[in-house]
Amino acid sequence: MRGIAVERRKLIGVGVGVGVGVGAGLAVLPAWWALHQVANVAKGDWHTDTAPLEQAFPLLGPLTDAKWVSSRDNDRDLPSPELVISGLARLKPGKLAELTAAHAFVSEGPADDFSSWFEKPLKGEGPQNPQWIRSQELDRDGSGHSTHLWFDRRSGTVRFRALNPYG
Template sequence: MERRKLIGIGIGAGLAVLPAWWALRQVANGAQGDWHTDTAPLQRAFPLLGPLTDAKWVSSRDNDRGIPSPELVISGFARLTRGKLAELTAAHAFVPEGPADDFPSWFEKPLKGEGPENPQWIRSPELDRDGNGHSTKMWFDRRSDTVRFRALNPYG
């Protein structure tokens, strides 16, 4: 009987430690608020934006929940190089328009509260792609040279 009690106590203690172990592992693996900061994948997805200086973005395939999906969605913020937004606004028509929602998908939750402070969003329908399985929306903040984006199948 003593042996069974000890085994039960050991299993219970192990299950109690598991959530703490998982949280520590996330921190140790550099969860960084659960977003990516590398700009290279964004520059491949959005070559028109040119080199990017900073980024915070997430992917629908991050922390995969075991639900297979052929679709990839990336969403986040990136900072344009100085003068790039002026170049884009000179070449394309823009309208004052902000995003309709505040990151509604489960994978976008880490981005809530991030981004520029008091943005003045503008958008160019010319720069959004739609068709052939691509769907991209981009909003630009003039004051911070930041672009907010959400793209479905950005690499084709």
């Protein structure tokens, strides 16, 4: 009988130890979750697939690489009802020359450096010392669509921000 009592105390002790461990784990959970959320918006947390961009911006032709984010990427309590995509993509060689020959461009750069909450992973990304140009002809506006494209003459990079780019 005495052996059973000792075993029972061990089990109760283990149960208390597990309970304390679980309680401590639950106390650490909010801290872990907060760190996880910060990591989710850290640099490098962007999309690199070019197919959705080529679908949204067919005039840009095949793209060689991209870094982009969406207003629906973060798991916020109230997701954005409208889709906004923003980022950078590289045009294939010669494409910018083709575009500038066919459309009127002016020297104009973006007003900010990816300042929206969902754009934070892209802050500071992009070409060094860009020479941005923009064509009003290539930007779409109306019926819920709004696209802004800025092109860097030096690197063949296009910076974009588009509201409801797929219609």
